[in-house]
Amino acid sequence: MIENIGSSELLMVGLVALLVIGPERLPKVARLLGFWIAKTRNIVASVKEEIKEEFHAEEIRQMLKEKTGSLEDLQGVLEEMNTNTDNLKTTLEKHAQQIEQSIKSPHEK
Template sequence: MLDIGFLELLLVGVVGLLVLGPERLPRAARTAGLWIGRIKRSVSGIQREITSQLEAEELRQKLKEQQSKLDDSVKRARQGVESLGDSGKPTGAGTRSDNDASTSGEADADSSPVSSSSPASSASDSAFRAQPNSPDTSSPDRDSATR
C-alpha cells in the first residue's frame, strides 16, 4: 500500500499535536484508528467477494466445458448406435423370404456348376468358419468330409 516510514509517522504526530493539542489528540487518534479499521475490513471483504466471484465464474466455465464435452461424447455415441442400428436392419432388396429361397435355390442349383465338395462338408466348413474361437473338436460331419 503506502510506503510510510517512521519519520513520516513522527512528523504527522508532531503536526497533529500542534494542531489539535494534547487534550484532543488521543480522541482524534482513536477515531482515526476506528475509521482505518473499518476501511481495512471493508476492503478485505470486497477482496474476498471478488475472489469468490472469480472462483465461481471459473467453476462455471469448467462446468460448461465439461458439459459440452459430455454432450459431444453422447452425440457421438448416439450416432454410433444409430449407425449400427441402420447397418443391421434389412434393406428389403438383399433379403429373401423362405419361399423365395426354396424356389430360387432350385433355379440356382440348375444354373450353377456342380461343386466338388459334398453338402455336409460345406455346411460343417461354414459352421467352423463362423466360430473361429471354438475349441477344435471333431464332429461327425467333419469326419465324414475327410473320408
C-alpha cells in the first residue's frame, strides 16, 4: 500500500500536513504517526504469524488423523489375523486328536 506512493506524492502530503498542522506541531505528529504505523505493522505481523501457526497446527492434526486411521486399519488387520490363527489352531488341534485316536485304536472306526 505505502510502496505504491511516489516521492512527488509523498512531498505533496508533507506540504499539506505542514500547512494544516503547522511547523511547530508537525515533528510531534510525524513521530506519533510513525509510532502508530510501526505498532500497526507489528500487530499485522503478529496476526500473520498466529494464522500461519494455526494452519501448521491444523496440518499436523490432519496428519495425525490420517495416521490414526491407518493405525486403526492395521489394528483391524491384526485382529483378523489373530482370529484366523486361532481358528487354524483349533482346526489343527482337532485333526491332531483325530490322528492320535486313529493311532491308538487303528481297528475302531
